[in-house]
Amino acid sequence: MASTPLYTLLCLGTACVLFFLSGELSVNDVSGRNGSPNWSSVSTSGCQLTFTSRGVKASCKELSLHSVPKGLPYNTIVLDLSENMIETLSNKSFTYLPDIIKLELPFNDMTFIEDGTFKPLVNLTELNLEDQLIEIDLSDNNLIYLPEGMFFCNKVLQKLRLNRNKIQSWSGSTISNLCSLNHLNLSGNKIYNIDNGTQTLPSLEYLDLSFNKILHLHIFFLQIYTNLKILRMSNNGLIWIFPNTLSGLTNLKELYLTNEHLIQYTKPFQDMSNLRILDLSSAIQDMTSDATLFTNLTSLKRLFLCKNNLQSRHLFDTLTSRSLFTNLETLLTLDLRENDLDMLAPGTFNPLKKLEILLLSQSSVKVLFTGVFEGLTSLKALDLSDNYISSISDDVFPIQSQLSVLNMSNNNLGIISMTLFNINPDFQSLYIQQNKITTIKRGTIFPKNFTIDASRNPLGCTCDLRWFVKWLRLSNVEVIHPNDTLCSQSSIKDMVESPILSFNPDKYCGINILLITSVSLTGILVVALSLLAYWKQWWFNYKAFLLRLAICGYKEVVQDFKDHDYEYQLNLMFQEEDQEWVDDIMKPVLQERFPHLERVVFGDNDLHLGMFYINALHYAVENSFKTVLLLSNNSVREAWFITKVRIALEELNDSRLDKVILFFLEDIDDDDLPYLVRLFLSKNKPYMLWTDDEDGQELFWAQFEKSMRSNKELNSVIPV
Structure with missing residues (x-):
């Protein structure tokens, strides 16, 4: 019996440890009641536990777990089970963890989720099931849909991420009763059919359905998401948008429809006056000639139309003199890269009074007509790189231009207009690399403080270029890639393939005595001939008349x-x-x-x-x-x-x-x-x-x- 007190003490200690691990001891009991610092420990299953005033955060990442570990504190609020080997979740997996508000389950080998699995998690606000191999047909490992009502009891759930799974069909009943859900990510699945159900989701603000197989958008497709603000539908191969499909999304601010194959669409953006961002990059297979396509987007800030095989006639109707961008007076950014805009008609951009950024690179532009950018009085950055432009006139930009960055790299420019950059004293950056510029004419006006890249041009380091070299050295100008801005084969022999900043004009371009002597002798000869001509003027006039008559004959009337x-x-x-x-x-x-x-x-x-x-x-x-x-x-x-x-x-x-x-x-x-x-x-x-x-x-x-x-x-x- 001497060992009885020792045995009793051992049992009492074991009970206390179990009592603590089961969560019966509050955080205040452990860490103090006066706001003492958080502290950490390790559970019996190897999970890293962080105790806070709100509850326990359990990180069970990369532990090769096959199921939800037991023995976690009862008051666990965050549970990270990512990068394990969990294959199934049963309806008893979380029965002892009712306080969880955030659950992370990405990168597992999950094949089945039992109905009612998340029912005990009444406080769950965020669920991440990224990269799960979810399948319902266990015979061939392809899960077609999630059980209806799976999240019925998770009324406070706010974020649900099911991206990068293998879901083929989605039903609105799966998330019914989630009155707090505002973020739903279903991207990277194989969804081709959606049944929205009858219950609306007024709280949902973010919906990502990109990288699926949705080919048609019909009028009932999005009608339950009345408060949606961000919609991502890219990379679906979308073919058809039925009329009025998007008209109910009056609160939508961002719409992404990139990499689609649209051939059927009729006024798809009606009643979307709050839309701020519209991305249609590589989306339109057959561009419509309807100049009213974007008419109702009166709040649009950014429009992306790159890689759509657009031609100049799509942007401006010369018969009606109507621009595709009519009413887009709030637009700040327009992306038209990688299209086929060989000749932009004047008036194309006139409605865009507030446009600040215009991207036209790789668009096969050959000619810039006078006044083509006339309406862009707020334009600050213009990208015309990788086109076929051979010249640019002085009056291509508006008089009161705010342009500060111009990229004309990789074109066919041979000369630079002398007053082109006199449009804005605050002009900052000029990119003219990879053109065919051989010289810069004396008197060309450049801003005082700006950046220039003229590399990989056949610049001839001759005496005609000496003013430009001296100006580069004496002005507050930053030369980008100076070691690639080389003298061409037409330069002074000693300077060929040398950086132009190493060119010393004073060494090669001193006073030309031969030129001065020749000019002087020529002047004396001209004076002498003038005196002789005056003395013999009648004789010269007669001989000149006979010569002109013999050579040219009489002038026809x-x-x-x-x-x-x-x-x-x-x-x-x-x-x-x-x-x-x-x-x-x-x-x-x-x-x-x-x-x-x-x-x-x-x-x-x-x-x-x-x-x-x-x-x-x-x-x-x-x-x-x-x-x-x-x-x-x-x-x-x-x-x-x-x-x-x-x-x-x-x-x-x-x-x-x-x-x-x-x-x-x-x-x-x-x-x-x-x-x-x-x-x-x-x-x-x-x-x-x-x-x-x-x-x-x-x-x-x-x-x-x-x-x-x-x-x-x-x-x-x-x-x-």
Whole structure:
């Protein structure tokens, strides 16, 4: 019995330890009642326990656990079971841990979650089940859906993360009764079907459904998420957005739809006046021509449209002069990278008065028309890198521009306009590397304090560049990649492949005695010749006249084209058999290359109504600046066409102006040429021969364009 007190003491100590581990001792009992510091210990299962005034935080990471460990304190509030080997969760796994508010279960080997597993966790606010291999069909290890009502008792749950699992179908009943849920992450699954159920979730503000297999968005898809603020739907391969699908999301602020295949969508962004961020990068397979696509997004701040095969016509409708960005007056950032915007039309960006950042890199831009950025008075950063721009004019930016960063790297720039950067005294950074710039002209205006990158350009270190090198050294300018800003092969021999900052102009570009001597002697010679010319001026004038007459002949008197002097600018006379050539070739070329020729008589159909035929022919010829006769093997055999030729030649004689041109549509034998035509050609009058060769056609239209500029005065007549 001597050992009885010792045995009793041992039992009492064991009971106290068990009593403490079961959570019966409060934190205040252990760590003190007067706010003493937190302290840590290790549970019997190896979990790191941190005791706080609110409860215990248990970290059981990487312990190779196969189930939820036993023996954790009853008042555990945070439990981290990530990176273990837990395969199943039963409805008894958390029965002794009712105070948990945050549960971490990522990176396990979970295959089954029993219904009612989380029922004891009435205080749970955040659940992370990332990277679980969740499967419901145990025969082939593919879980199609989670049991309905699994979280029915977790009314205070706020965050639920089920991303990177293998869920194929999702039902709103799974999270029914979660009136506090505001964050739901279902990304990285295989979800293709969603049944939202009937109960709304007014508390949900964040929903991530990216990286799934959702191909269609129908009108009932998101109707229960009435207070949603952030929606991520990227990388689903989305094809179709039904009308009014997103119209109920009036509180939505951020929408991400990147990497989709949209081909069917009709005004998808109606009633979304609170949207701040819209990301449609690589989302649109077939861009609509509807210029009202973004009209209702009156609060939009950032718009991403890169990689959508957009063309200039998608951004601006030249027929209606309407921009795709109409009403986006609040937009701050616009991303149009990696599209096919070869020529941006002026007016495209006019509605964007508050735009600060415009990204146009890798967009195949070739030409920047004057005024294309005219409306961007708030623009601060412009990226035009990796395009095909060969020049940029002085007036491409608005006068009151706030531009401070310009990236023109990797283009085809050969020169820099001298006043381009005089738009804003606060201009900060210029990137022009990897272009074809050989020199910087003297007098080019640069800001006083800014950063420049001109590396990998064929800059010629010659005396023409010495002012720029001296300016770089004396000004407060930061040169980026100075060791890559090298002198090209056209430089002074000793400087080839050397950094331009090592170029010493004073060494190679001193006073040029030969140049000064040559200029002086030239001046003396000019004075001497001037005195001689004054002394012999009449003799020189006479000899100069004879020489000019021998070389140039007499100057022809021409009549300049005056639009208001004639009723018709052009009169085409031909036979019906040649109507096809006129319709297929002549008319399209006139519309494309000669849009100023608006008053044209196209054959007999356009003759003056109310006149006899002969009178109408005379009227058309007399009131036209030019008359063109189309000759073919068919036309030269027609008596009426010969009459037209005679009328045209009579007008030529009467006006004494070279107003007639012959178009040969094909080769005609000399024997078949009418007498009047041969008379016309014998006087060296203008004629042109149509050919199937492209170069010949280009010469044909160039000659026609030259002939339309004026009428020469004739010195002789044609005997008609």
